[in-house]
Amino acid sequence: MNKVFFKYIAKNFWGPFFFGLGVFMALMLFGSLFDKMNFFMKSSSGFGVFIRHLVYQLPYFAVKMMPMATLLAVLFALGGMIARGEWKAGMAGGWRPVEMAAPLIFCSVLAALAQFAIQETVAPAFFMRSEHIFEGKLRGRGDWQRLVKRDVSFSAGDEVFVTAHIFDGGAGVMERVLVNSYKDGNLSTEVNAQKAVWDGARRNWEFYDGVVIKYGARGEKPVTSQFRAFSGVAMNPPRDLALERLVPDGVALRDVLTRIKRLKAIGSPVTGETVLLYSKLAGPLANIVLAVMGLTLVLLIRMSRILSFGAALATGFLFWTFMIMGQSAGEAELAPPLAAGFGPALIFLALSFLGLRKAKVF
Structure with a gap:
């Protein structure tokens, strides 16, 4: 594919991506604000403490919302190409559908790498700070980590x-x-x-x-x-020696591996930690999975921008629900840890490829 056309398609991805990420993070922020306002009203902490708690959650919100922003970006970018006639023009020019979709998949890979970087560096430490503020200062629970x-x-x-x-x-x-x-x-x-x-x-x-x-x-x-x-x-x-209460969103992969090692040393089960390990590895892959799902939705169901936004919300939360259900099944030992972590992503990916095949992308 011509590099100029590749960059043009990729450029159409990032505007909707950052717009969607900002909107979805704002929704989570306001949801957390109203959910925890009652605890703030009952505590003697200042409003600044409550604001710090919310700000420290922003990297966590970014990690959770990036896959949905990726889905929205694919829906907007590809939908715009079809509406402007660029999709048909590209096919008439000899490019295959899979070649024109490749820049969007490439962008989803970059989004997955960014999510993994935030998930393993900034997000855990900031999330734990927000939990210390909420549990320790707003709720007054000194030993909330059960040390x-x-x-x-x-x-x-x-x-x-x-x-x-x-x-x-x-x-x-x-x-x-x-x-x-x-x-x-x-x-x-x-x-x-x-x-x-x-x-x-x-x-x-x-x-x-x-x-x-x-x-x-x-x-x-x-x-x-x-x-x-x-x-x-x-x-x-x-x-x-101290095995504090596990806060899944407050630990990185290296912390999970260390905890597994410590649990094995004292002969304790590690099923929950192993499931969490695979779930954290599978999390960033959701960007790629939902990008492929977005291609399927656009090519099979032509929709407006408003419908695209609604589809991104519905599909993203459905995928999120399946991820949580898989993790719960793994922790209850109803499914192997590897299947619990990667299973939902692989199922959605397989369904997406079936849809793309029906749309004659390849």
């Missing part, structure tokens, strides 16, 4: 196992704690303390007011001693 746990048992390193009455991962404190340290599969050291505190400067746990029992070789009598302070057990820091 304080009671009567827990977990692995704290290689052959080190801990039982604690209270574990505060945020403060780095444990109360009524029992630590069993093994060597070559045999119990080596047992520490029973009233309290344990993480010393960030020395990078170790300090145990207070307790008893330490050191076990020797088989047949040897254990040696028991009391202590006011003890730090002879190598354990992981609190951040590696």
Whole structure:
């Protein structure tokens, strides 16, 4: 295809894309504003705090709305070409439909890369800031991430196992704690303390007011001693032990992989995290899927700009619904994690290609 024509078609994509992205983000912003206004009215926080909460959500809104903006851009760009007679002129000039659609698919790939970049860099940190403001300041819930746990048992390193009455991962404190340290599969050291505190400067746990029992070789009598302070057990820091409440939109792929590794280390199931991993990988692909869906809608159903906007909303939310349903099915172990993450996108893509084939694009 001629480069000038390629650039011309691609140029028609970006105007509707940014217009649609702005409109869709504004809709989500106003929806969030009215949804959470009640919490703001009941809190003592200033209006500036509430505005910061909404502003921090903007990258998250962009990630969620980019596929719908891509769909709208394809509908407007291709619909405009058909209305102006450029589609027929191109075909009369010897270009195949798939060649004239290629610039729009290329633009959808760029949109997918942009979404992935925002999803993995800016959006998680900003979304967590917005959650800290909403949960901590507007709702007054200090431990909304559930860093304080009671009567827990977990692995704290290689052959080190801990039982604690209270574990505060945020403060780095444990109360009524029992630590069993093994060597070559045999119990080596047992520490029973009233309290344990993480010393960030020395990078170790300090145990207070307790008893330490050191076990020797088989047949040897254990040696028991009391202590006011003890730090002879190598354990992981609190951040590696505290499994806070998972906030799916507040983590990047690397955070999900780290969480999966930590869960596997303590023998916990990782189904939900694995589904989230595949869902995050499949998310940006929605731009390409909905771009192909947009081509199908325009070529099979000729529609006005108003109808195109409505079609973008309806199709986008339908696709979004299927993505959420797939993720829920995966978390409930009704579907494999890979199918739960990528299944909806592949189904919509297959239906779109069937539509394009019916429209004789290829």
